[in-house]
Amino acid sequence: MGASGDLAKRKIMPSLSKVVEKDTEVYAYARSSMDTTYAIKLREFYDYTDDFPERVKYFKGEYNDLSSLKDIIDKDTFMDHYLLKPLMICLYGMKNKLSKIFDKMSNQNIKSVECFFIESILAEGRAYFDQNGIIKDVMQNHLIEVVASLLYDETYIFGQYKTYCEEMNRKSETETFAAFKCTVNNKTWKNTPFIMVAGKGLSRKATEIIFNIKTDNEEIQLAVKENANAGGDYEEIFSSLITNSFLPAISFKEAKELWRLFDKTLVCNKTPLIYYPIGTEMLEEAKNIIKKD
Structure with a gap:
């Protein structure tokens, strides 16, 4: 959530890239239109050594309507x-x-x-x-x-x-x-x-x-x-x-x-x-x- 924000691009995604396996699916959700440019944006903030940015699936939508994620989210746990x-x-x-x-x-x-x-x-x-x-x-x-x-x-x-x-x-x-x-x-x-x-x-x-x-x-x-x-x-x-x-x-x-x-x-x-x-x-x-x- 908030995948287009500064925190996600600078810290969350680089951290994810270090621990996830190749077959782990990563979904990014935000209001900004970055469907085709998200991987490019990620590489502007961190020097990725693999194809992690290209594997991230980006979804655009509003936070008061998460219907586009209904087939993905199966738990209501917030991780801070x-x-x-x-x-x-x-x-x-x-x-x-x-x-x-x-x-x-x-x-x-x-x-x-x-x-x-x-x-x-x-x-x-x-x-x-x-x-x-x-x-x-x-x-x-x-x-x-x-x-x-x-x-x-x-x-x-x-x-x-x-x-x-x-x-x-x-x-x-x-x-x-x-x-x-x-x-x-x-x-x-x-x-x-x-x-x-x-x-x-x-x-x-x-x-x-x-x-x-x-x-x-x-x-x-x-x-x-x-x-x-x-x-x-x-x-x-x-x-x-x-x-x-x-x-x-x-x-x-x-x-x-x-x-x-x-x-x-x-x-x-x-x-x-x-x-x-x-x-x-x-x-x-x-x-x-x-x-x-």
Whole structure:
């Protein structure tokens, strides 16, 4: 899905080419008219050593009508590469190896949980990002899958790096930074705040989960962090799918529920935006949300 997009051409298709066998059928679906030029476009973005681009079968269509794929799709599973990022693989392994610690993780022992997805790169003038912003780009899929919970929220912070409108060559109120606090509605985590932060144009690239452990007189944190240079999650997800090995995924029903939860955030008033210079470590307003818990 979205096969004509930058992500598919730069990362997904090259990753697929490394793991699929010659007799594996690959279908590409998008709204753009690229039926006869798709293979040419793929080769513009990656140096393929075989005929993989020519083997990809391209379908043009709208996303509100997938009838042209009715004979192809037989499962409603959504695979997000984020669930197989090195950070998440590490977390799955830690839960097994450090089970005594993770068994104690609940509202009885954890003061709060912080999830970060921050980048130093900018929006790079992408029209898609300007139409959707950081919440839809990262939070409603990647970060919320990390939290993987039912939530409600009242505390939002929205920001935009100062040169964003100049980069887009137009006035825009699209957020490039968002932070909010949510509460998980289950027995284990009830009343434990989960703080989610995502942003572009910051001082570093990081994906982190931080557990703030309750103690009487000192601060203790368990931090799970991803190596900034780690990669390979696209190859991992396709390899896992083909070999029928460990593959964390969500169903269409779950994906739909995640989108529903974020609908209120997507349409809420995001002004006034907090404008921050490129290279900022963290917005002070976001730090205040974290400090309160």
